[in-house]
Amino acid sequence: MSKNMTEDAVRDLARDILGLADSDAARAGVGQLTTFNQLGFAGVADKPDGWYLPKNKADVAFVLETKASRILLGQAQVDEVLKNVRIMQTQYEKVVGVLYNGEDVRVFKGEEEVKTPDKLQHLSYYLSLYTVDNIDKERIYQLTARINNCLHFEFGIKNLYHRMIFTACALVAERYGAGLKRLKNLGYATFHTAIHSTLSKSLIDSRKQNAKIDILLEEYSDIKMNTTDNQQAINDFIDWVVEISECVNSNEWRGEDVMGIFFNEFNRYKKKSEAGQVFTPEHITDFMYKILEVNMNDCILDATCGSGGFLVKAMANMIRESGGMKTKKASEIKSKQLYGIEFDREIYALACANMLIHKDGKTNLEQMDARTEAACEWMQSKPITKVLMNPPYENKYGCMTIVENVLDSVPTHTQCAFILPDKKLEKASKAQMKRILKNHRLRKVIKLPEDLFFGVGITTSIFVFESGVGQGGKEFFACYMESDGLATVKNKGRHDIYGKWASIESHWIDVVVKQSGDDTCQWVDPSEHLSYQMPQKPFEIFEEDFKKTALDYLMFQKGVDAKAFSEKLTDTAMYSSRVSTDDKTVTLIMQRGGDDVGKN
Template sequence: MAGTLTDEIRVWLDGTGIIDDEHASKSERVIRPFSEYEDIFFGTKNDKLVIIQSTYALNELLHGYGINEKIRSQFVGTCLLALKNGLVYQGLTTKQICAGIEGILTNLLDKDLNKANKLVVLKSKVIDSQDVRDLKDKEFQHLLNDINEHILPYINDKTTMGQDLLNLFFTTFNKYVGKADKNQAFTPDHIVHFMCKAIGVNRYSVVLDPCCGSGAFLVRAMTEAMDDCDTEEQRDNVKKKQIFGIEYEETAFGLATTNMLIHSDGNSNIVQGNCFNVESYIDAGVNVVLMNPPYNAQRKHCDPEYVKTWKAKTKEDPSKGFHYVYEIAERVKTGRLAVLLPMQCAIGYDAEIKSFKRKMLEKHTLDAVFSFPPDMFHPGANSNACCMVFNLGTRHENASIKETFFGYFKDDGFIKKKNLGRIERTDEKGRGVWNAIEIEWLNLYSKRITKSGFAVTKEVTANDEWLAEAYMETDYSNLNQESFQNILNQYLGYLISTGRRK
C-alpha cells in the first residue's frame, strides 16, 4: 500500500470491497500466485444457503430411492469425490458408474500405504452395497446430476469457506447416521472448530485423533494448520506428515477416508485398528491430540491391560472413555490434548473415574474444562458432554498457572429443528450468531477472564468437580421461568443418565 513504512502485506479477501482494518484478512502474510486470486474473485462462488437447501433436498431424494440412512454419508461423499475427479455417468448403467467410481478411488489412493485396506472398505460399504446396486440406471444418474448441478457449483474448495462448506455438506449426512444409532456421537463442526482454536492448532502442529470417527477433527485441524502456512511446501507437509488418525470401526474408517479425500488429502495417515496397539504416530512427533472417545466401549474396544482389571460381569468401559485419554497421554507425553467426555468424568463420584482423574493430574495439567450444550450431539447420542484441555508432561501441582479455567458454554447459538438437527440461530440482520459466540468463548479462555454466568477460574484437585457449574456465581438478572425449568430438566436428565433415578 502506498504511504506505508513497512514491508507488511495486507490483503482483503472477504468479497465486500471494503478496505479497512475490520475487513482485512489477518491470515494472509505473503502474496499468493495471481492465479489463486483470480480463482477467489472470478471462480466458483461459495453459497452456504444453497448448500443447506440442496443438501436437505438431496437427502429426501436418497430416502425416496431407498438409500439407507446408515450408508448415506459414505455414499454421498464417495459420489461427490468421484464427480470432483471427472466421473462420467450420463447414459451409463449403474454397474458402469460403480466401475468408474472404483477406478477413481484407485487412482486417488495410488500412493497410500493403506490403499488395499481402504479400497476394500469403500467398495464393500458403498459400491457393493445392495442399496446402491439396486439403484436403477436413471435413478443413479439423477442423484449424480443433482450433486453436480446443485452442490458442486456452489463450493469453491480452494478457499477456506469452500472447505467449510464441503465439511458441512458431508457431515450433515452424519446426522442421519447418528439418528439411527443413539451411541454415535459425531462432534458438530462448530464445536470442532472451537476446540482447534482453543488448543492452538497451527502450521507446526502434528495432530492425532486416536478415535477419529468420520475424521471431523482431522479435517478441521488440517484446514487450520494449512491456513497458517505461508508456502505451498508447508501446506503439502501438513497434509502428508502432520495429520494422523486411528479408527477401529470399519464404517467410520471408511467415512474418515472419504472425508480426507474430499478435502484433497489423498495420502492421509489414517489407519484402521485399535489405538492401544497402533503406535506409528509416536515417531512422527505428535504434539496435539484432539479426540472424542467412545463413552460406553465394549471390552474388545478397550485397552487389553485395563480390561483385565474389570469385574467379571462388567461389559462396558467403567471409566466412560477416560482410560483412552490416559493411555494416549502416556504415549504422546508432551503437547496439548483436548477431549470430549461425558459430564460424569468431570464430576467423578465413581471410584474408577476418580482414579483416572488422579492419574492424569499426577503427570499432566488440567488447563481448562468447557461445559457444552446438553443436546450437542442431537439427533445422535444423548450424552451431556464437556471438553477437557490438558497440558501434557507438566504435573498439575507444578503448573505455572495454578488455577484451571472453567467455561459455562451451554449456549452455542444453535437450536433444534425438525428433520434438520441443530441449526444456527440468526440475528435481526439474518447473520449467524455462532461467530460472535465463539469469539467471546475464546477471549474468555485465552485471557482467563472471570465472568458471571460464563466463566470462572479455580484451583482444583482430583477430588473436586471439574465443572464451571460447581464454582460459578449465578447471574440472577437473567433468570426467568423458562431458565428455571431448563435447569430442572437438565438435572433430571443427569440423574436418569447416571442411574440415580429410574
C-alpha cells in the same frame, strides 16, 4: 499497445500474460501447428491458439483464440472460440474460452459469455471463474436430505453409513475426474462402474503411504443396493453430488468444512436405536482449534477421528495460515502433520473419503483400536504437538482408557483437548483418575451449551490436559459457555440462523486464553471436583414463607389437621361466596349471615 500487432505477436503476448507453460499438473502452451488430435482429442484436426489441459479431468480446462489487433471480435470470431470450447467439453466438464486481439478480451464460461476485466488476466483468474465464492449452507442441508432419501428409497440402501459411504465415494470420483454429468442417461451399470474405476485409480498414489485406504474401495464394493431402472433418480443423484463437489472446491472451504457439514447433516437420519458416533458440530471443531492456539507447524492427532472433522478443520486452517493450497508448506501439512485413528471400519472409510475429497489421500490415517498397546506404539512414533478429540462416551467403548492412552503416548507438555460428558472424569474409577492426574494435568474445563448435541441428550464439556505434568493438587480453570447462539430449525438440527456465533466465539476464545473475563469463570480444586460447578442459587426467604411456617406451627400446637383445615378453607372460599365478575377479574366475596366478610 500497437494497433498493428500480427496474430503471432498477439499469441506471444497472451502466452506471457496468461503464463501458459507445461507443468506436472497440465499440458499448456500456444502455437499454430499443434492440433487437438495431438493434444489427445482423437480425430480432431482443428488447431487451438492456446491451451491448458489439466491431467485431472475434473479440473478447469482453458482454450485461447487469438486474432490480429486490426480484427474486431465479432460473432464470426466468437463462433471459432466456441467451437474449440465444445471440442474440449468432450473430455472436460469445465472449460473457459478466451478470445483476444491484443486489446479487447471476450471470455466464455462454457458457452456462456461472462463479464471480466477489460485487460487480459493471468490464467489463474480465468480458472477461478468456476470456483464457488461462498457456501450456501442451507443448500447443502437440502441436498443432503435429497441424497439420503434418494439412496434410501430409490437405490434401496438401507444402512445409513452405507448411504454416506456411497455418496462420499461418488464425491471422490467426481473430484478425481469421473465427470459424473457425462454419465447421465447411460444406465445404472455404467454409472456404478465409473465410480468404482475412478475411485480405484485415485487411490494408486495414496497406497504408497497408506495401504489401508483400500478399505474405502472395499466398502463401496460391499454396499448392497437395487440395480435401479429409475434413470431420473440416477440423474438427480449425479446433479446433487456435483453441486456439493463444487462447494468443496470453493475458495471458502477453508473456513467451513463442507464435508463436516454434510456428514453432520447426514448423521441426523440415524435411528435412535443405532449405535454409533456423535459427530462434532463444525463450529465447535473450529473453536477447539483456536483455544489450543494451533498453528501451521503443529502436528495434530485425533485418536478417534470419526469421519475426519477435526483433521480436516486443522488442515484447512493450517493451510490458510501457510499461504494457501499451492504452497510447499501445504503439501507438508497434508502429508506429515495430520494423524488419525479410527476403529470402526465404515467410519474409517468415510475418513479416507473425506481426506481424498480434500485432495489429500496421504494423510496418516490408521484403522485400529485406540485402546490397544499397538495404537499406543503408533502414537508414540509420531511427532504429535496438539490433540483434538471427541472420543466415544460409553464405558463399553473404553472412553477413559482411550483418553489415558493418548495422554500417556504423546510427548510431555502436549496440549490435549477432549470433548467428554460433563461428569465423565468424576464417574471414572478412582484408581484410574488418580493415575491420570499423577502423570498429567487438567488445565481447563469449558462447559458447552446443554443443547449442543441436538437430540442426543448428553451435556458435555471440553477438557484440556497438559501431558506428562502431574496435577500436584493444583486448581484448574473452568467456565460455562451457556449458549452458542445457534437455534433449532424444525427437522434440520441446530444452525446459526441469526449470525451470533462469530461474536460469541470471539468472546470465549478471549476468556479461555486469558482465564478471566466472564461471570462464569471459576477455579476448581481437583480433590473436590473434576468438572465445572454450576453456581448454587442463593437462599432466600419471603414474608409469606415466614407466615406459613408460623401458622403451621400454631396449628400443630392446637392439634389442628393442617391438610383438613386447608381443604375446608378452600371449599368455604369457593362455594360459600358471592361471585362478582368483570372483563378481567373474578371476585369471591365471603359471606356470613348475609354480610360481606372479605374479598379474594
